[in-house]
Amino acid sequence: MSGPGPAIELVEVGTRLGGKVIHESIDLTVQRGEVLALVGGSGSGKTTLLREIIGLQRATSGRITVLGQDLAEASASDWEELRRRWGVLFQGGALFTNLTVFENVALPLQELRVLDATTVDELVLQKIVAVGLAPEDSGKLPAELSGGMVKRAGLARALALEPELLLLDEPTSGLDPVASDSFVQLVDSLRRQLDLTVLLITHDLDTLADLCDRVAVLADRTLVAVGPVAEVAQVDHPFVQEFFGGRRGARALAPR
Amino acid sequence: MSELTATHHPIVERVADDRAAVRLRGPWTLRAIGRNGPRLERELRRCAEDGPAVWDLSEVESIDSAGAILVWRAWGRELPRDLAIRPEHRTRFDRLGEAPPSRPAQRQEGSVFLRPVEQAGRRALDVLHHSRQLATLLGQIVLDLASVVARPSRAPWRELSATLYRAGARALGITGLVGFLVGLILAYLSAGQLRSFGAEELIVNLVGIGIFRELGPLLGCMLLAGRSGSAMTAELGAMRLTQEIDALTVLGISPTLRLVLPKVLALAVIAPLVTLWTSSMGMLGGMLVARFELGMTTREFASRLRDVLPLADVLVGTGKSVAFGVAIGLVACHYGLRVKPDTKSLGDETTASVVVGLTAVIALDAMFAVALQGVGSG
Numbered sequence: 001m002s003g004p005g006p007a008i009e010l011v012e013v014g015t016r017l018g019g020k021v022i023h024e025s026i027d028l029t030v031q032r033g034e035v036l037a038l039v040g041g042s043g044s045g046k047t048t049l050l051r052e053i054i055g056l057q058r059a060t061s062g063r064i065t066v067l068g069q070d071l072a073e074a075s076a077s078d079w080e081e082l083r084r085r086w087g088v089l090f091q092g093g094a095l096f097t098n099l100t101v102f103e104n105v106a107l108p109l110q111e112l113r114v115l116d117a118t119t120v121d122e123l124v125l126q127k128i129v130a131v132g133l134a135p136e137d138s139g140k141l142p143a144e145l146s147g148g149m150v151k152r153a154g155l156a157r158a159l160a161l162e163p164e165l166l167l168l169d170e171p172t173s174g175l176d177p178v179a180s181d182s183f184v185q186l187v188d189s190l191r192r193q194l195d196l197t198v199l200l201i202t203h204d205l206d207t208l209a210d211l212c213d214r215v216a217v218l219a220d221r222t223l224v225a226v227g228p229v230a231e232v233a234q235v236d237h238p239f240v241q242e243f244f245g246g247r248r249g250a251r252a253l254a255p256r
Numbered sequence: 257m258s259e260l261t262a263t264h265h266p267i268v269e270r271v272a273d274d275r276a277a278v279r280l281r282g283p284w285t286l287r288a289i290g291r292n293g294p295r296l297e298r299e300l301r302r303c304a305e306d307g308p309a310v311w312d313l314s315e316v317e318s319i320d321s322a323g324a325i326l327v328w329r330a331w332g333r334e335l336p337r338d339l340a341i342r343p344e345h346r347t348r349f350d351r352l353g354e355a356p357p358s359r360p361a362q363r364q365e366g367s368v369f370l371r372p373v374e375q376a377g378r379r380a381l382d383v384l385h386h387s388r389q390l391a392t393l394l395g396q397i398v399l400d401l402a403s404v405v406a407r408p409s410r411a412p413w414r415e416l417s418a419t420l421y422r423a424g425a426r427a428l429g430i431t432g433l434v435g436f437l438v439g440l441i442l443a444y445l446s447a448g449q450l451r452s453f454g455a456e457e458l459i460v461n462l463v464g465i466g467i468f469r470e471l472g473p474l475l476g477c478m479l480l481a482g483r484s485g486s487a488m489t490a491e492l493g494a495m496r497l498t499q500e501i502d503a504l505t506v507l508g509i510s511p512t513l514r515l516v517l518p519k520v521l522a523l524a525v526i527a528p529l530v531t532l533w534t535s536s537m538g539m540l541g542g543m544l545v546a547r548f549e550l551g552m553t554t555r556e557f558a559s560r561l562r563d564v565l566p567l568a569d570v571l572v573g574t575g576k577s578v579a580f581g582v583a584i585g586l587v588a589c590h591y592g593l594r595v596k597p598d599t600k601s602l603g604d605e606t607t608a609s610v611v612v613g614l615t616a617v618i619a620l621d622a623m624f625a626v627a628l629q630g631v632g633s634g
Contacts (some may be wrong), residue, residue, distance in 0.1 A: 123325060
C-alpha cells in the first residue's frame with residue numbers, strides 16, 4: 001500500500017550525545033519502493049540515525065518524517081499506527097530468547113488482537129517458510145539457531161505485520177559469504193514481491209552492489225555522498241575512496 | 257476508477273447479473289481487514305460453497321499474505337479454475353502451498369495420570385544432579401585454592417577485595433538495622449513475661465544467648481543470601497548469556513578461580529563479621545528496652561552479659577556463620593553457572609539460588625544445633 005510522498009525524509013537532522021556532536025545537518029530522502037543503504041565507518045553514528053528514525057532515540061535538531069508522519073508531532077496513537085507499518089531487524093536479531101521461533105514471529109500478530117488463532121498460525125508459518133526456514137525450525141528456541149537462522153527468524157518477525165518499510169541493521173554481518181548471499185537474495189525477492197521500501201545499514205560491498213538502488217555515505221558527522229553505488233564510488237572523499245577503493249571495491253562493483 | 261471502487265475496506269460481492277461470479281474489491285491487507293477477518297471469511301466460504309464460480313480479483317487494490325490466506329482458505333487451498341487477477345497480485349498465491357497449514361506437532365507429552373509420578377522422579381534426579389554438581393564445584397574450588405597457595409601471585413586479589421566491599425561493607429546498613437530491630441522486639445516481648453515472674457534480670461541471658469548463638473548468625477546470613485547470593489547468581493548468569501565465561505576459559509583463565517573462588521572466600525570472611533555486627537546491634541536493641549522498660553542501666557546490662565554469656569556461644573555463632581557464608585557462595589555460583597542462554601532461565605536460576613541458599617542456611621543451622629549440643633549454653 002504505497003501512499004504519497006517519500007517513505008523517509010530527514011531534514012537538517014543533528015544529534016548531540018553527552019556534549020559530543022554525532023550528526024550535523026543530515027538531509028536524506030528515501031523514496032517509496034527503493035532500497036537505500038547507509039554506510040559509514042565504525043562509530044560514525046549509523047545505528048544512532050536508524051534509532052532516531054524508528055523513534056528509539058530523539059534527534060537533537062531537525063525534522064524526521066516517516067511514512068508521512070512527522071515524528072516530533074506524533075501522538076501516542078500515531079506511534080502505535082506507525083509501528084505497525086514498519087518492520088525492524090536489529091543487528092543481533094533481538095529475538096525473545098525464551099520464546100520459540102514460532103512464538104517470536106506470532107507475537108506481533110497476537111498483539112494486534114484482530115486475527116483468530118488459526119489465521120495467526122497460518123500467517124506465521126507462511127512467514128517462516130518465506131524467509132527460508134523449515135517449518136520444523138519453528139519450535140526451536142533462539143539459542144538453538146545458527147547465526148544465519150537468527151537473522152532469518154528476525155526478518156520473519158519484522159515482516160509479520162506486512163510492513164511497508166523495512167529497516168535492517170547490518171543484516172549480513174556475522175554471516176558467511178554463502179549465507180550472506182542467500183540472505184541478500186531473500187531480501188531482494190521479498191522486496192519485489194511485497195513492494196517494500198528498505199533502509200539498511202551495511203558494511204558489505206557485495207550486499208551494496210547486489211541489493212541497493214542507492215547508497216548514502218555517513219562520514220565526518222554528515223552525509224558526504226548519496227546516489228547510485230557506481231556514482232558514489234567516484235566521489236572524492238577519503239572515506240569513500242577507502243571504502244570503495246582498492247581490489248575489494250573493484251571486485252564487488254565489477255559489472256556481472 | 258469509479259466512486260464505488262474507492263473504498264477502504266475489503267469487499268466481497270456477487271456480480272448481480274451472473275449468480276456464479278464473485279468479485280472482490282478494495283484493499284485486502286492485514287490492516288484493512290482488521291477485525292472483519294471472520295466475517296469476510298464466512299462470506300467467502302458461502303460464495304465458494306455455491307459451486308464453481310468465476311472469481312474476479314482484478315479490482316482488488318492491494319493484497320498481502322494475510323488477505324491472500326483468507327481467500328486461499330475459502331478456495332480450499334487451491335487456485336480456482338476461473339480466476340481473474342492482476343499479475344502482481346497473483347505472485348502472492350504462488351508460495352502459499354509451501355507452508356503447512358498448522359504447526360508441526362510438538363513433543364508428545366506422557367499420559368496425564370503418570371505426569372505427577374514422572375515429575376516426582378525428575379525432581380529426585382534433579383536433587384542428585386545438583387548435589388553432584390555442587391560437590392564438583394566445591395572440589396574445584398579446593399583445587400583452585402591449592403593452586404593459589406602454591407602460586408600466591410595468581411590469587412584473584414582484586415576480585416576478592418571488590419566482593420568484600422560490595423557484599424560486606426555495603427550490607428552493614430541493612431544487617432545492622434534488622435539486628436537492632438529484632439533485638440528490640442525480642443527484649444520487648446520477653447520483658448513483660450519476665451516482669452510477671454519477677455525475673456527481670458534474666459532478660460540479659462535471654463537476649464544475649466538467643467541473639468549471639470542463634471538469631472544473629474541466622475539473620476545476618478539470611479540477609480546475605482538474599483542480598484549477595486542473588487546478585488552473584490545474576491552476575492554469573494549474565495556472563496553466561498554474553499559468553500564472557502567462555503571467553504575467560506579460552507583465554508586460559510579458570511572461571512572458577514577468577515569468579516567463583518573470590519566470591520566464596522569473600523563470603524566466608526564476610527559472614528562471621530556480619531554476624532558479629534548484627535548480634536551487637538541486636539544487643540543494643542535489647543539494652544535500650546532493658547533501660548526503658550525494666551529500668552536496668554547500661555552498665556548493669558553489660559556486666560551481667562559478661563557473666564552469663566559463655567564465650568563458647570559467641571564462638572559457635574561466629575564459627576557456624578563461616579559455614580553459612582561458604583554455602584551461600586557455593587549455591588549462588590552453582591546456579592549462576594547453570595544459566596542457559598535465555599532470559600527466563602536467568603530469572604529461574606536466580607530465584608532458585610535465593611530459595612536454596614536460604615534453605616541451606618537454615619538446614620545447616622539445624623545440623624549445628626544438634627551437633628553442638630552441650631557446647632556453651634546449647
